[in-house]
Amino acid sequence: MRSQGKSGTKVGERTRLKRILRGLERRYGKIEPPPKRKGLPLIVATILSQNTTDLTAIRAYEALLERFPPARRSRPRRNLPRDSDGRIDKIKIRMVHVADARGEPNWRAIEKAPLSVVRNCLRVCGLAETKTRALRSLLKALRKETGGYSLERFLAGCDTDQALDKLSALPGIGVKTAAVTLAEGFGADLCPVDTHVHRVSGRLGVVSPSGGRNGTFRELRKILPPGTAHAFHHLFLSHGRAVCTARRPKCDSCPIRPDCERRGLEEV
């Protein structure tokens, strides 16, 4: 984490974080609170996106919908974000948009189908075996505990920490997947940490780089001003994709450079 000597008091650190938030909002736009979403399609979409791009995970989700169509196809509720050329916007796209836009497959059919059929749908997004088992374990746990396929009932009565623990205890569901689900579907004040969020927060010097992604998640929970975690998640993610890239970050055109320690990067 940023040292006391460099960053000054905790008040100074909070001020810096707010400046960073404003700087990123000016570049990427203000992040609205998430709309009300159903939890199950959201967590499944997030499982599919593990260790792959959102664009690839979208194809796997669509394969599930194609192979296991819902009894009644609901009309799409929202559109996927598009760039100025009408293509899916690679900076703004999130897997949560897919669940919003495409609706839900037939969960019962997925739970009952031969594993190989489900695995074939997920082959396109990699780690098909692991993701198939995670999906099936999740559906089985929901049905056993709630009598159906409702994540809302599964988590009823849990506070944020209990919900994180309960989801993370399921096979193939890590802290990040649990946090995305709770932040995007249940209004939890959490900043899920993927590779972009981890890299950007580490370079900025707002967290210690040595704690890994879960360490970054825990530190961000402590330091982000209340009510800002969801916005920080999306802004760091967009910034990591567009400017603070893993290789050759574009520091010269970075809107938050005055507040960045550029940890791990050579002086320029």
Ligand code: SF4
């Ligand atoms: S100044 Fe460079 S290292 Fe810091 S956030 Fe911007 S792009 Fe990333």
